[in-house]
Amino acid sequence: MNERTDVVDRRTVCAYPGCDEPAAPPPATGGPAPRYCARPDHTAQTAFRARRARKAPVGAQPESAETGHRPASLAGASLRATVDRLAELLGEFEATAGMARELLGTATDPEAVAAELTAVRAEALKTVADAEVSLAGEQQARLTAEDAATEMQTELERARADATQARQEAAGAATHAAEQARRAQEAAERAADAVRRAQVADAARTAAEAGRDQAQRAAEAAIHRAEIAETEAAHLRTSLDRAMQRVTAAETGRDKAYQARTDADRQLLSARADESAARQTAEIAQLRATTTEQLLAAARETAAAQQARADQAVTHLEAARTEVRDAIDRAAAPLVPTPPARPPNRHGTTPSTNSPRSTSR
Incomplete structure (x- = not known):
């Protein structure tokens, strides 16, 4: 399994040792996947603690009598095991x-951030x-509705004016009918008086024969006026x-206008x-857009901090590699045997020992 496949598997399966969930x-x-x-x-x-506990070396075995006099060999073996473990770490x-760089690249991709920002802005x-x-x-x-209410108010006022009129x-x-009825009553009373006078005239016909015709005409005229008065009263x-029907219709129109005003x-x-409600919806949408801008700004700050931490981690890694190489060199230096001293030659000088020797780690 190569490094790329291992990265994909770690993304799809829990990275905790021994967990297959x-x-x-x-x-x-949005953001990187957990x-x-x-x-x-x-x-x-x-x-990290679980991996360290799994890969921790078993407790050191007690030195036997045979190996107690070889500390350099034991130190070299321990050094090789430590170097191998350090290489694994x-x-x-x-x-x-590398995974952090890839995730950081995805999180700080300008095109992805711009696309997400554009989508959020478009939605807002x-x-x-x-x-x-x-x-x-x-x-x-x-x-x-206000125009309809104004129109209904105008109709209501017009209906009220019509009802008043x-x-x-x-x-x-x-009043006119009462006056006409009063006049008709007076005419009827006069007619009754005329009839009575006619009756008196008939009774006294023998005494007032000359006034009978006149009384008869007066009675007929009074009756005619009474009939006219009754016709006028009708x-x-x-x-x-x-007029009462118009009043009833006006009141009905007034009730309809009042109902229309109530509906309006x-x-x-x-x-x-x-x-x-629409104004509140617009305010909520504006607040949501502002919150989205703030979240995106916070995401940018987090991405910058992650980039700084990744750069610092790379720097620490390089420093650790240098320290490991130096430690290996320092640990291997004491293992190189020192050449024995040569006797002085006949000239009284010691020969130089500049011939190189190969060392094995």
Whole structure:
């Protein structure tokens, strides 16, 4: 299995040693996918401790009598085991650093960040535009309701004026009818008086034969006036009935206008409530866009901090490699045998020992 396949497997399976559970899903807000499962005790720190506990060397065996006089060989063997273990740790650290670089590259990719920012802004702008369209519709509905209410108020005032005029006309007609009835009553009384006078005249016909014809004509004239008065009274009653019908119709129109005004007020209240809800939706969308900007800024700061930590880790890795090489060189230097001293030649000088010797680690 190569390094790339190992990285993919670590992304899909929990990185804790011995755990085969799938890694937790990535967060809904974006960002790098988690490397561990949903268990709270499976973290990077606990995984490092578990690996160190697994790979820790078994306790040192007591020195036997045979090996007690070879400390240099034992130190060399321990040094080789320590170097191998250090190489393994460096390999793991390099793999972790490579994964960190890849995740950091994904998190700080300008195109991905710009695309996500563009999508968030577009969604926020669409939400604000929808809220503005809804607000405009609610405002138009409110204006329409206000116009309808104004028109209904005008109709109500006109109906009230018509009802007042109809009442005044009905009162005038009733007064006129009462006056005509009074006149008809007076005419009837006069006719009755005339009849009585005619009867008196008939009784006294023998005494007043000359006044009979005149009394008869007066009685006929009085009866005719009484009939005319009754006809006028009937016409007045008809006019009064029509006036009352107009009053009833005016009151009905007034009730309808009042009901229409009530409906218009109800529609106006509903339109105002819808307008308030649309305004609150627009404010929430604006707040959501501001929060998204703040989250993106925080993500950029986090990515910059991760980049700095990755650079520092690489620096530490290079320093650790240098220290390991120096430690190996220092540990191997005492193992090189020192050449024996040569006797002085005949000239009294010691020969030089500049011939190189190969050393094995």
